[in-house]
Amino acid sequence: MSTPLSLQGAGLGLRRGLLPELLTMAPGAVDFLECAPDNWIGVGGTYGEGLAHLAERYPLACHGLSLSLGGPAPLDHAFLRQIRDFLERYHVPLFSEHLSYCADDGHLYDLIPMPFTDEAVRHTAARIKEVQDALGRRIAVENISYYAAPYQAMSEIDFLRAVLDEADCDLLLDINNVIVNACNHRYDAADFLARVPAERVACLHVAGHYDEAPDLKIDTHGASVKADVWSLLARAYQHLGSVPTLLERDFNLPPLPELLTEVDYIRELQIAAQVPEVRHG
Structure with a gap:
């Protein structure tokens, strides 16, 4: 069912505004690219040709935007078939x-946080399993940033771990979102990471x-990565x-260099992180 992961190194998000520069960048400038299939399914013309050329040169990861894994409405299986293709x-x-x-x-055009409850764990995990069955592969779920906190019967990290275990899926860990949430919701980012x-x-x-x-x-x-995110990435x-x-x-895309x-x-x-620490004494 699962597809062996072949990603490695450091990648960059494939945005349409960057497409001309990505097509002419030096070989090895990035190790992989990532796109949202929601924005590329059925796209032809210059953009479709550009995507195809890049997919021949670099491994392509996909990061979905609109499956609404925790939502109440039935999953869109017609769209899942398009994603699988x-x-x-x-x-x-x-x-x-x-x-x-x-x-x-209807789409809310935002990522709405889940209540951190046992019921939400079971509901979301069942839908993740349904998606994995439809796609014929394991998927990864990403921890989101959030500002309003719905009912929390457990901590964010406990909720995240429970969903991963119940769904038997993987994790895409967003380091920036950990830093943002740790500040806004008053928890320790390093403690979160350790768990x-x-x-x-x-x-x-x-x-x-x-x-x-x-x-x-x-x-x-829409800005450069900040020092606290780099620091937590090194710890990660x-x-x-x-x-x-x-x-x-x-957005606010700077020149590719x-x-x-x-x-x-x-x-x-x-x-x-791969270099052994030298000890003196």
């Missing part, structure tokens, strides 16, 4: 979705955020190993 067409090694819901009698089950982690994300106030961070994906490699890691940037500088820094941190 897309994944098979481009030999995608990893498909992930958000641990949230985003639809209720992440390493054997479940298939990929990491890093992105930029905005510091609205000392006690409020906004997840924007110590805990998890050099997991493949993606740089996300959704600026993004590749951040991709290179991810690689530096991965290499540093």
